[in-house]
Ligand code: ADP
Ligand code: ADP
């Protein structure tokens with residue numbers, strides 16, 4: 001087992017990993033940018049090294065500096081968290097060539113699956129349903145038009161390297177397709193350094209359902225059931241839950257089995273998430289595989305009782321998974337709300353600043369994963385998520401009631417947060433009935 005791990009991340013996920021390591025008896029090395037210097041959560045690591053100025057591109061994303069910190073800290077492994085370098089196959093390869101284990105899949109599997117178009121092709125090979133769309137990349141406008149006419153408008157232009165809801169454009173007709181291609185290509189080139197595009201049919205008012213998987217280096221692959229992440233604003237998740245409401249048991253089983261098939265086909269190891277959209281008829285389609293731990297992983301931890309971060313570390317150290325598929329049981333209903341420092345009254349624009357007062361909810365089945373405290377300054381440099389409120393109850397009805405009372409208890413003074421919007425979502429009859437799709441927020445509120 002590893003003696004020391006470097007956590008190549010910041011904020012709530014860095015803290016989440018420090019905690020898991022402490023419980024496993026593993027020492028931790030933190031990194032921080034000048035903007036995060038002195039942050040209280042860093043004191044929960046055994047050591048911490050500055051890796052550069054506030055901008056992520058100059059610090060958390062600087063592979064040479066992260067590796068230097070790992071060398072100085074004398075670690076055996078690096079946990080990348082989510083975001084930043086988590087899905088950078090080159091970084092994973094560099095880690096291993098420096099004899100430092102990257103806690104995640106092999107760089108070959110990451111490379112393959114990080115390319116959304118290649119992942120789509122692999123899914124087809126594994127007999128997993130994909131969204132109707134282009135066979136491979138679309139090169140020019142003429143080809144895109146041909147595909148669009150075959151599958152029918154509306155179509156979604158997607159960047160093969162896309163992520164975090166970026167590099168995606170909707171087109172309703174030929175004219176719009178032309179500008180969608182241009183915009184998606186420009187955005188993807190700038191954001192990901194890769195302008196490859198493909199086309200998918202735009203599925204009207206779908207639900208987003210994803211399957212958590214874990215695979216070790218001894219040929220064992222298990223799924224940990226599904227999460228429903230349909231409540232999104234501009235393709236960014238806001239509320240996640242398990243089980244997925246109103247998902248027929250047969251569909252759920254088929255999706256979980258499909259996810260395991262795909263992961264086996266890719267020789268994938270460690271934790272991963274297979275994302276699907278489900279249409280109004282209940283048909284499901286693979287959209288992508290996220291080769292990392294996800295923001296919403298606590299939802300799965302609550303309903304299965306399995307600590308996913310610890311499992312990732314054990315698997316990376318070469319241990320077999322300590323449970324088989326039949327040991328993974330789904331118990332009760334869990335729900336997560338992302339608390340973002342954003343102003344829902346003004347288009348959810350970021351609302352950085354100092355937290356003047358913080359009251360954290362507690363009680364039966366309540367978990368708050370966050371690195372913030374009263375006096376903490378939310379910096380404008382990074383993702384606006386400042387915490388995740390998670391509840392676990394016997395039934396969905398009780399989970400909603402628990403989440404509502406927890407959101408009401410939560411007080412964060414000094415800046416704007418998404419709490420008020422989350423409360424409206426939890427109060428909405430369609431949400432309570434589980435009758436939502438990915439357009440639910442935009443149809444109901446001007447955010
Ligand atoms: P999930 O929420 O399902 O874990 P997201 O796609 O929302 O996944 O991404 C999680 C974090 O990673 C977010 O902070 C997001 O901004 C960031 N992220 C996702 N994909 C990329 C990418 N390709 N490049 C940079 N950041 C990304
Ligand atoms: P990212 O890599 O940015 O996470 P995804 O391919 O996972 O991109 O899609 C993000 C979200 O966009 C999905 O959760 C879903 O809401 C929506 N979406 C993606 N593909 C489609 C599609 N073909 N039709 C309708 N909505 C889609």
Ligand code: MG
Pocket residue numbers: 164275288
């Ligand atoms: Mg996605």
